[in-house]
Every structure is written in C-alpha cells, then in structure tokens.
Amino acid sequence: MKDNAMLIDYILHDRDEGCFVWIFNIGAESVWHPNSFEVKNISEIPVINSIEEINLLITRPQDIIILHTEPSKDFIDALALMGIVVPTTLIPKNPDKSKPIIELILEDELLIEKLRRMKEYGACLVPYAITELEEELSEKTGLHIFGTSAHIARRFNDKSFARQIAEELGFDTVSGKLCAEESEIAEEYNRLNLEGYERVVIKYPHNASGKGIYIVRNSHELETTLMIVRRYIRKGAKYKWIVEGWCDTRLDINYQICISKTGEVKNFSIKEQAIKDAVYYGSRIPPRISNGEYDQYNRFASQIGAYMFQQGYYGIASIDSIMKTDNTIIPIIEINARFTLSTYLMLVEKMLSGNSIAVSTYRNLLSKIPIIYGHISELFEEMGALYNSDRMEGVFLYSSASLPTDKSADGLYRGRMFALIVAKTEVEVERYLGVLEKVVSKINC
Numbered sequence: 001m002k003d004n005a006m007l008i009d010y011i012l013h014d015r016d017e018g019c020f021v022w023i024f025n026i027g028a029e030s031v032w033h034p035n036s037f038e039v040k041n042i043s044e045i046p047v048i049n050s051i052e053e054i055n056l057l058i059t060r061p062q063d064i065i066i067l068h069t070e071p072s073k074d075f076i077d078a079l080a081l082m083g084i085v086v087p088t089t090l091i092p093k094n095p096d097k098s099k100p101i102i103e104l105i106l107e108d109e110l111l112i113e114k115l116r117r118m119k120e121y122g123a124c125l126v127p128y129a130i131t132e133l134e135e136e137l138s139e140k141t142g143l144h145i146f147g148t149s150a151h152i153a154r155r156f157n158d159k160s161f162a163r164q165i166a167e168e169l170g171f172d173t174v175s176g177k178l179c180a181e182e183s184e185i186a187e188e189y190n191r192l193n194l195e196g197y198e199r200v201v202i203k204y205p206h207n208a209s210g211k212g213i214y215i216v217r218n219s220h221e222l223e224t225t226l227m228i229v230r231r232y233i234r235k236g237a238k239y240k241w242i243v244e245g246w247c248d249t250r251l252d253i254n255y256q257i258c259i260s261k262t263g264e265v266k267n268f269s270i271k272e273q274a275i276k277d278a279v280y281y282g283s284r285i286p287p288r289i290s291n292g293e294y295d296q297y298n299r300f301a302s303q304i305g306a307y308m309f310q311q312g313y314y315g316i317a318s319i320d321s322i323m324k325t326d327n328t329i330i331p332i333i334e335i336n337a338r339f340t341l342s343t344y345l346m347l348v349e350k351m352l353s354g355n356s357i358a359v360s361t362y363r364n365l366l367s368k369i370p371i372i373y374g375h376i377s378e379l380f381e382e383m384g385a386l387y388n389s390d391r392m393e394g395v396f397l398y399s400s401a402s403l404p405t406d407k408s409a410d411g412l413y414r415g416r417m418f419a420l421i422v423a424k425t426e427v428e429v430e431r432y433l434g435v436l437e438k439v440v441s442k443i444n445c
Contacts, residue, residue: 007126007146007316008258008268011346015060019123021115021143022065022087024052025102028129028338032154033206043408046097047416050401054344054418055128056086057398063087064118066105068095068401074374075400081389082351082396090114097406102133106140115141129153129338130315147315148337156313156337160205160240166332169303174322174330176200176244182229188243189222197245204232205239215246247330251323253287254342255297257305259314265305267298269346273320274361282361283342285349293329297321300331308337318343348420356392357429359421363436365404367413368445373400376417379442385435387422395432396420404443412445 010018026048052067056079059065067089071079076086092104092111105111115123119142126146127134130153138145147153155161166173175195179185185202192200202225204212214225229241252273258266272287273280289297304319318336323329348358365371380386380395387394397419404415417440421432 006258006260006264006266008266008346010060011058012268012350016062018062019118019121020060020063020126020146021118021123022055022059022063023101023105023125023127023134023137024055024067025100025128025131025134026051027100028131029157029206031131031133032150032157042098043410043414046406047402047414049097049100051341051399051416051418052101053399053401054341056084057344058347059084059087061085061087064090064123066090066092066101066111068092068097068101068104072373072400074372074377075397078373078377078387078396081387102127102131102137106133106137112137112140115143119143148313152312153315153337156308156311156317156335158205158239159203159207159334160242162332162335163242165304165307165335166330169307169331171300171331172328174244174247174333176242178240179243180238180240182226182233185229185241185243186222186226189216192243192245195245199246201242201244201246202229203242203244205242247322248325249322250325250327251288253289253297253321253323253329254283254318254340255301255321256316256318256340256343256346257301258316259305259309261314263306263309263314265302265309267301267305269342269349270294270297271342271345273342280341282359283345284360285345285352285358289323293323296329297331300329304332304335313337316343345420352422355424357423357426359423359429359433360398360419361421361433361436362416362418363440365413365415365417365440365443366445367404367415367443370405370407370413371403371415371443372405373397373403376403376439376443379439380435383435383438385432387420393422393424393428395436396422 053071065087070089092108094104123143124146125138125143130147131150135150160178177188179188189200200216202214202216207213216222216225252275254271254273255267256269258268270287272284274282318340320333321331322333345360352358385395387396399418402416404413408414419436421429423429
C-alpha cells in the first residue's frame with residue numbers, strides 16, 4: 001500500500017488494493033477515560049457490542065473482520081443484493097457479547113497468532129477507535145494501525161478541546177464557556193438565562209452517545225446537574241465542563257474528514273443528522289443544504305484538518321455542527337477522533353442513483369420472543385417495503401446480530417434494528433418510515 005495514502009481512498013476507490021483487519025471496538029471512551037463511565041443498564045452492553053456488523057458496509061472481499069459471531073446467512077444474502085461481499089471473518093474463542101471485541105482478541109493467543117501471519121501480506125489494523133488496547137494488539141501482532149496514536153486520539157475526543165479549537169480558528173460558537181468549577185457552571189447558567197436562553201446545555205467533556213449531556217431548564221434541574229458535577233469532582237476529576245445556550249437549529253450537519261500522514265485533508269462525507277435531545281438516531285443523504293453551504297463546509301473541513309494535523313493527528317475524524325434558524329453555521333459542536341456509526345455509511349453515497357434519497361435510522365426493540373433477520377425482513381416484504389435491488393429502493397436492514405435474539409435476565413429479548421431507506425421522493429421516504437413504525441409496533445411488547 002502507498003505510504004501516504006488515505007484510508008478512504010482504499011474504501012471508496014482502490015478497493016482491490018491492500019488488506020485491512022477491521023475491529024469495531026465501540027466504547028473506546030471507557031478506555032480513554034475509565035473513571036468517567038458508569039453502566040446504568042448492563043443488558044444494553046451486548047446490544048451495543050453487536051452493532052459491529054455495520055462495519056461490513058465498507059469492508060472489501062480480501063479483508064478480514066473480527067466479530068463476536070458469524071453473520072446470519074439471511075444477512076449475508078441481503079448484503080450480496082447490495083453488491084457487498086462479506087470478507088473472511090474471525091471469531092474469538094470466547095465470543096462473549098458482554099465484553100468488547102478488543103478484549104476478547106487480546107485474550108485469544110491463537111487469534112493473535114493468525115493476525116501475526118497477516119503481517120507478511122502487509123495487512124493493517126483498522127479499528128473504530130484507537131486506544132491503548134489497539135496499540136497493544138499492534139505490538140503483539142506487528143500489524144500497523146491505520147491512524148494516529150491513542151494519546152492524540154484521546155486528546156481530540158475531549159469535547160472541551162473541540163470548543164477551544166473553534167475559538168482558536170475564529171469560528172462562530174454557541175454562546176457559553178468552559179467551566180472548571182461548580183460555581184462557574186452555576187454562574188454561566190445564570191448569565192445565559194439572563195441572555196435569553198430558556199435551556200442551557202451542560203456537557204461532560206468525555207461523553208458518548210448522548211450520555212453526559214444535561215439539558216437544564218430551571219433552577220431545580222440545575223441543582224440536580226450540579227449534584228452530578230460534585231460526584232465527578234469527588235472522584236478527583238479535573239476537567240472543563242462545556243456550558244452553552246441551547247440553539248434552535250435548522251439542521252444538524254455531520255461532516256467527516258480524512259487526514260493523511262503528509263497533511264492532505266479530504267472532506268469525504270456531508271450528512272444531515274437526526275438528533276433528539278442530543279442523541280443521534282439517523283442520517284439523511286444528501287443533506288438539504290445549498291451549493292454555497294457545501295462550499296462553506298469544505299472550507300471548514302480544510303481548516304480543521306490542517307489544525308489537527310499540526311497537532312499530530314491523522315486518520316478519520318467526524319465533526320458535528322449545526323445550522324441555526326438564521327442560517328448561521330456553527331462549524332464545531334464536537335469532534336470525534338474516530339469512526340462513528342455514520343462513517344460506515346460512506347459507500348451508500350456512491351451507491352445512490354440519480355436523485356435518490358437515503359435515510360438511515362435505528363429503533364430499539366423489546367420482544368417476548370427472539371427476532372431473527374429473516375423474520376423481520378419477511379415483515380417488510382409482506383408490506384411491500386423490503387429493499388428491491390432492481391428498483392433500487394425500499395428498506396434495507398444493515399445489521400442482524402443487533403436484533404433481539406438473546407434473552408436478557410428478565411426473560412425479554414432486547415435489540416436494535418438498523419434500517420436504511422432508499423427512495424426517489426420525500427413522499428416515498430415517509431411511506432417507508434411509516435411501514436418501519438408498523439413493523440416495530442408488531443415486534444415490541
């Protein structure tokens with residue numbers, strides 16, 4: 001492989017070149033900041049770890065992917081209709097869904113030996129995120145990691161650092177400030193309240209998936225949030241909290257960049273995001289923005305990428321931004337110095353024909369019986385909504401292992417359905433979303 005090549009070039013263009021070992025080590029934030037994360041619902045962990053199959057949307061036939069379990073045959077057949085060939089899959093000897101995949105790999109000496117042998121083929125590790133655990137695997141196998149160091153990745157995943165970058169680059173920011181002390185947080189909340197903000201967002205700097213974000217509407221909610229802040233302070237946490245006014249938005253936009261080892265920056269994806277109470281639950285391609293706004297995002301991407309490279313970062317990064325109702329763009333809300341769920345949809349943009357629209361979304365499922373991929377696909381087919389490769393439209397389910405197939409301690413089956421809707425018109429998108437809700441209501445107890 002070329003020394004200065006970008007990962008996205010191999011994914012989007014040079015798909016016959018090189019060999020990657022893909023690892024979906026979601027939950028990296030708990031490794032970067034082990035004292036920051038408290039698991040509130042243990043039953044969610046297997047579901048989150050099972051999301052790993054979405055990695056198959058960008059793998060190549062000659063690659064290797066390490067999963068907790070083999071993909072179901074029905075899912076493999078569905079991927080084939082989308083033109084996706086599943087690469088070689090490796091399964092750790094202890095496929096415990098309650099444990100992160102990287103921990104299972106490091107416990108499996110036979111699997112590590114198999115990966116060592118891949119070095120002679122020039123294989124590279126491509127994880128969801130780079131932590132000390134992936135660096136340990138790299139050292140044990142001799143396989144190079146495609147991306148920056150864990151130390152630098154951890155730094156850029158600090159949400160307070162993202163605001164600092166925005167300020168240093170002279171970008172518009174949401175009214176607010178970084179606060180180190182409880183008294184500062186209360187003072188800034190009161191200032192924003194007087195400024196006219198009815199809601200104030202208080203963010204812990206190491207949050208993920210909407211956790212650690214507190215929307216405060218009144219003094220009672222402020223006190224509740226400050227109690228949480230005190231708990232972190234008692235643990236010895238010396239971080240800066242982000243306190244910002246809540247902005248009404250026209251659109252939430254995510255753009256993703258890839259930075260080469262030589263500092264070249266490419267903005268390879270711009271998507272509109274569906275956000276509810278600071279939690280991501282889907283994307284829309286293409287985003288409903290003008291050509292001029294596309295140009296603005298490309299300029300922001302170049303500036304941010306250049307800054308990150310100067311600070312030692314290279315690899316893929318995902319940037320969340322907002323467009324306010326007055327069309328002002330806030331270029332940085334946060335930076336994820338890793339893959340995101342949205343990253344794995346990058347090939348979808350290339351697959352769309354003409355004026356097609358693609359909407360990705362997910363729904364949590366809770367069932368009294370196990371739900372397998374073939375069964376849920378049949379429900380969509382019965383309603384005339386399952387993806388049709390000839391018409392290139394319909395609902396495509398892009399994960400099977402995350403469905404509710406395993407019984408929880410309470411006797412119920414928990415899971416998550418990931419769906420991609422492809423349609424020619426907004427009316428058809430809404431129709432397919434309606435069918436999706438009907439399917440969910442049939443499954444959920």
